[in-house]
Structure formats: C-alpha cells, structure tokens
Amino acid sequence: MKGYTLITGASQGFGRALAIEHAKKSMNLVLVALPNSGLEQLSDFLTSNFRIDVSFFEMDLSSKKNCLRLYIEMKRKGISIKYLINNAGMLSNGLFEDMTEDYFLTQIKVNVATPTLLTKLFLDDFKTNVPSGILNVSSMASFFHLPRKQVYGGTKAYLLSFSKSLRKELKRYGISVSIVCPGGMNTTSKLCLQNRKLNHVSRSSILNPEEAARITLNDFFKGKEVIIPGAMNKIFMFLDSIIPAFIKNRLTANVV
Ligand SMILES: NC(=O)c1ccc[n+]([C@@H]2O[C@H](COP(=O)([O-])OP(=O)(O)OC[C@H]3O[C@@H](n4cnc5c(N)ncnc54)[C@H](OP(=O)(O)O)[C@@H]3O)[C@@H](O)[C@H]2O)c1
Numbered sequence: 001m002k003g004y005t006l007i008t009g010a011s012q013g014f015g016r017a018l019a020i021e022h023a024k025k026s027m028n029l030v031l032v033a034l035p036n037s038g039l040e041q042l043s044d045f046l047t048s049n050f051r052i053d054v055s056f057f058e059m060d061l062s063s064k065k066n067c068l069r070l071y072i073e074m075k076r077k078g079i080s081i082k083y084l085i086n087n088a089g090m091l092s093n094g095l096f097e098d099m100t101e102d103y104f105l106t107q108i109k110v111n112v113a114t115p116t117l118l119t120k121l122f123l124d125d126f127k128t129n130v131p132s133g134i135l136n137v138s139s140m141a142s143f144f145h146l147p148r149k150q151v152y153g154g155t156k157a158y159l160l161s162f163s164k165s166l167r168k169e170l171k172r173y174g175i176s177v178s179i180v181c182p183g184g185m186n187t188t189s190k191l192c193l194q195n196r197k198l199n200h201v202s203r204s205s206i207l208n209p210e211e212a213a214r215i216t217l218n219d220f221f222k223g224k225e226v227i228i229p230g231a232m233n234k235i236f237m238f239l240d241s242i243i244p245a246f247i248k249n250r251l252t253a254n255v256v
Contacts, residue, residue, distance in 0.1 A: 003082025003129040004053075006030040006074075008061055008118070011037035013187030014137065015087040017213035023050040025217075030079060031056040032070065033088070055079060061088055062109040064117065071121040081122045082129035086115030086159075087137040092152045093194075095256075104151045111155035116162065130174035135220050136163045140183045140233060143240060144248075147256045156181075160226075167225060176223045180216045183233040185209050205232035 005022050009015040011033035022029055023046045033039050035058040043054040057073065059066040074081065090107040092099065119134055126132040141149045142156035160179055167177035184206040186192045195206045207230050215229040228234050240248070 002028060002053075002080075003125075003132065004028045004030050004055075004079050005083040005085065006032070006081045006118075006122070007085040007087055008032045008114070009088030010056075011039050011042065014182065014185060014209045014212060015085075016042065017209035018085055018087060018217065019046065020210070021213045021217050023052055023054075026050065026052055027083075028053040029055070030074070030081070032059065032061060034058065034060055061114045062106050064113070067114060067117045067121065070118075074122075074125075080129060081125040082132045083135070084118060084122055084126070084133075085135045085137070086118060088114065089137060089155075090152075091191075093148050095148060096150050099151065107151055108155055111152070112158050115159065119166070126170075126175045127173055131176065132174070133176035133178065133220065133223075134163070134166070134170075135216070136177070136179045138163075138179050138181045140181050140228070140236070142181060143237070144252065146252055164225065176220075178220045178224055178227060180220070180227040180229065182207065182212050182216075182229050183236065185212055201232075205230060205236065 005027050007015055007019050007029065010019045010031035015033070019029055019031055019042065029046065029052065031039050031043060031054065037058065039056040039058055043056045046052060046054050055077065057070055059070065061067060088110055090110050092103070092107060115136055126134070136159045138156040138159040141153040142160045144153070146153055160181070163177050163179040170177055184191070184195055185208070186195055186206060187209050195203065212229040216227050219227040228237055
C-alpha cells in the first residue's frame with residue numbers, strides 16, 4: 001500500500017498550491033475541503049496532468065463526526081496516510097467585540113481541534129509509513145500578538161506550541177513534525193485587495209501561495225522544524241527578536 005498525503009483545505013489558496021506542488025513530486029493525494037468548492041475539478045486536473053492517484057472528500061471539518069468519517073473512509077478504501085498537512089483554517093481580522101460567538105467557536109474547532117484530532121487518528125498510519133510527517137499551517141500572527149487577530153493568533157500559537165512539543169515525542173518513530181508560519185499571502189481576492197493597500201515594506205513581504213508552497217515543501221521534506229517562507233518575513237522575525245517590547249507594543253497598538 002503506497003502512502004498518501006492528506007491535505008485539508010485543498011480547494012483554494014495555500015492548500016491548493018501545496019496540492020499542486022505535491023503532484024509535481026508524483027505523490028498521491030487525498031484532498032479535503034467544504035462541499036461545492038471545486039475539489040472534483042482540481043482532482044481531475046491533477047490526475048490527468050501528473051499521473052497520480054487523487055481522492056477527494058467534501059466535508060465540514062469543524063465537526064468531530066466528519067473527521068471520524070474521513071478516517072473510516074480512508075480505511076475502507078485501503079488508503080494509508082504518510083504525510084498530513086493541516087492547512088484548513090478560518091482567518092479573521094476584526095475587533096473581538098464585533099465577532100460573533102458562532103464564528104470564533106467554529107474558528108477554534110477548525111484551527112485547533114481538527115488538526116489535533118486528525119493527527120491523533122492517523123498516528124498509526126504515520127508509524128507504518130516512516131519516514132513520514134505532519135505539517136501544521138500556522139501563521140506569523142502566532143508570534144506578534146496583534147490587535148484584530150486575537151482569536152486567530154491564539155489558534156495559530158496553539159499550533160506552534162503543539163507541533164514543537166509533538167515533534168520531540170514522535171522523533172523516535174521517524175515521524176517528522178514541522179510548522180509553517182507564513183506571512184501575508186495573496187490567496188483570496190479580499191486578501192489580495194487588502195495587501196495592495198499596504199505600505200511598501202509590508203507589501204514586499206507578501207508571497208503568492210505557489211511560491212510559499214514551493215519553499216514550504218522543500219523545507220518540510222528536509223525536516224525543518226519552523227518554516228518561515230520569504231526573506232522579508234525572516235527579517236521581520238529577526239527585528240522582532242532585537243526590538244524592545246515597549247516599541248513593538250506602540251507599533252502594534254496603531255493597528256486598532
Ligand atoms: N492567506 C494568508 O495571508 C495566510 C497567512 C498566514 C497563514 N495562513 C494560513 O494558511 C492556511 C490557508 O489559508 P488560505 O489563505 O489559503 O485560506 P483560504 O483561501 O480561505 O482557504 C482555506 C481552505 O480551508 C478550507 N476550509 C475552511 N473551513 C473549512 C471547514 N470547516 N471544513 C473543511 N475545509 C475548510 C476551505 O475550503 P472551501 O474552499 O470549501 O471554503 C479552503 O480550502 C490557513 O490555515 C491560514 O490560517 C494564511
């Protein structure tokens with residue numbers, strides 16, 4: 001049985017770019033996203049252009065029942081998972097007082113509970129497919145404690161901590177755990193529009209999802225722990241480590 005890569009949130013943006021990058025490496029795929037998101041067309045495209053096996057599942061991953069259904073369906077089809085990419089995520093950029101309870105509760109499920117549960121469900125698959133690995137998609141927002149990104153940043157900080165800790169536990173089995181923390185990417189049309197309005201320095205850090213996916217997978221297959229795609233984002237991280245906290249607080253407070 002050949003190992004597959006399972007990518008959540010593969011219908012568009014970063015997840016779609018990661019799927020195409022995998023296909024270029026002739027790796028079989030399992031793609032998941034919400035219903036009616038064009039996964040069938042993407043699967044057809046990948047199957048016919050790259051001669052790989054692609055299965056797709058349209059489901060809402062915010063539900064525990066659906067995560068279990070996905071796992072059972074994999075077993076029924078005889079698909080074994082070698083790599084898991086927890087990419088599906090709900091973004092947000094707004095004041096906490098304006099967020100609805102339903103939105104942030106679902107966001108916490110999709111960004112935190114689902115990647116944790118999928119990692120647990122497929123643990124035996126990773127063990128039988130070593131060398132194998134898990135790539136969790138966090139964000140640079142996990143480092144910076146930005147206003148307007150309170151819940152989002154918190155969910156991504158969870159992923160960073162979870163991944164670093166789990167990496168130490170799973171190393172002895174030959175299972176690699178990596179975390180990617182992208183800065184801004186031109187994924188949705190809303191984000192493209194927002195990114196165009198940024199100042200010159202911030203705009204120069206924005207990556208296309210294709211570029212970010214290429215860098216990410218290269219580093220992932222080298223077993224890198226924390227992946228920060230893009231030179232400008234690495235500079236931001238360096239500045240963050242040397243700038244005093246009171247200056248950073250003053251700069252980030254302006255975002256409100
Ligand atoms: N874009 C950025 O600037 C940026 C920066 C840093 C980190 N990230 C992270 O990168 C990842 C991808 O971001 P993106 O910009 O590519 O997002 P996106 O274009 O909005 O894509 C999100 C993907 O997740 C899927 N998804 C969302 N909720 C789901 C649910 N309940 N069940 C199943 N699938 C679900 C979406 O499916 P549908 O297509 O069906 O809706 C879509 O495939 C996220 O984890 C995000 O936090 C993004």
